[in-house]
Amino acid sequence: NAGVTQTPKFQVLKTGQSMTLQCAQDMNHNSMYWYRQDPGMGLRLIYYSASEGTTDKGEVPNGYNVSRLNKREFSLRLESAAPSQTSVYFCASKVGEAFFGQGTRLTVV
Amino acid sequence: EDQVTQSPEALRLQEGESSSLNCSYTVSGLRGLFWYRQDPGKGPEFLFTLYSAGEEKEKERLKATLTKKESFLHITAPKPEDSATYLCAVQLTGFQKLVFGTGTRLLVSP
Numbered sequence: 001n002a003g004v005t006q007t008p009k010f011q012v013l014k015t016g017q018s019m020t021l022q023c024a025q026d027m028n029h030n031s032m033y034w035y036r037q038d039p040g041m042g043l044r045l046i047y048y049s050a051s052e053g054t055t056d057k058g059e060v061p062n063g064y065n066v067s068r069l070n071k072r073e074f075s076l077r078l079e080s081a082a083p084s085q086t087s088v089y090f091c092a093s094k095v096g097e098a099f100f101g102q103g104t105r106l107t108v109v
Numbered sequence: 110e111d112q113v114t115q116s117p118e119a120l121r122l123q124e125g126e127s128s129s130l131n132c133s134y135t136v137s138g139l140r141g142l143f144w145y146r147q148d149p150g151k152g153p154e155f156l157f158t159l160y161s162a163g164e165e166k167e168k169e170r171l172k173a174t175l176t177k178k179e180s181f182l183h184i185t186a187p188k189p190e191d192s193a194t195y196l197c198a199v200q201l202t203g204f205q206k207l208v209f210g211t212g213t214r215l216l217v218s219p
Contacts, residue, residue: 004152031205042211043153043196050205058206090152095205096141100152 002026006091006101013081013108021076021104023091031095032074034058034066036087037103043090049074081108111136115197115210122217125186130213132197133179140200142180143207144173147194156195157182187217 004025013019025032034046035058045058049068063085065077078085086108092098112135122128134142141160145153157166159175166173170191172183182195194214198207 033206035209040211043198043209045206045208048206056206092152095207096143096200097155097158098143098145098153098207100154102152103150 004091004093004099004101006089006104008104009102010105011107013078013106015082015108017081018077018079019081019106020078021089021091021106022073023075023101024073025091025093025099026072027093027099028071029093029099030071031093032068033092033095033098034064034074034076035090035092036060036085037090038087046076046089081106083108111199111201111208113197113199113208113210115195115213117213118211119214120216122184122187122215124188124217124219127183127185127187129184130182130195130215131179132182132210134197134199135178136199136201136208138202140202140204142175143198143200144180144182145196145198147196147212153196184215187215189217189219191215192217 007022030051033048035043047066049055052071067075089104091101114133116131144156147153157173162177194212196212197210
């Protein structure tokens with residue numbers, strides 16, 4: 001049972017480049033989430049999908065887009081990366097008693 | 110504005126020295142409060158759910174309690190392997206999302 005799988009684990013981007021972070025869960029959960037974690041800021045919600053076919057903005061959505069591809073997969077896209085988006089990104093499934101992926105450490109130079 | 114505040118930011122204990130971590134919240138309506146443990150370089154791992162004031166949950170050396178304004182995570186006779194960051198989060202009534210506190214970094218020395 002893999003749980004929540006995120007790819008890639010590490011990424012370095014140049015300012016202005018685009019990329020997509022992938023997330024998949026195999027627990028048949030309805031809801032999925034993307035967070036970023038910065039020192040001293042805790043986990044902040046970027047976007048979430050309460051169920052297949054819906055997405056909603058979280059606390060810090062600017063500069064990001066998401067796609068709920070199907071019940072298993074929820075991707076996060078950075079269209080034009082900025083240094084302020086340097087962070088550790090976590091995908092999670094299920095609200096409350098959530099399951100988290102291992103994280104993607106993204107550096108934008 | 111809905112807020113979750115954790116204290117202290119960091120806590121250093123000797124092995125066997127019991128203590129408590131605090132999570133205070135100001136929210137419009139509480140659906141549930143959740144505690145997570147996060148080890149360096151890893152995603153948070155779920156520990157406890159609390160739904161109503163007076164509720165308590167225990168797991169090994171950890172006990173979580175809830176009042177109408179705050180939650181405590183009590184650590185009894187901690188061991189070095191309890192060293193981690195402990196995160197508190199709340200789910201608001203009617204919302205399918207969590208609001209996290211900034212966490213408490215716990216270091217337990219042998």
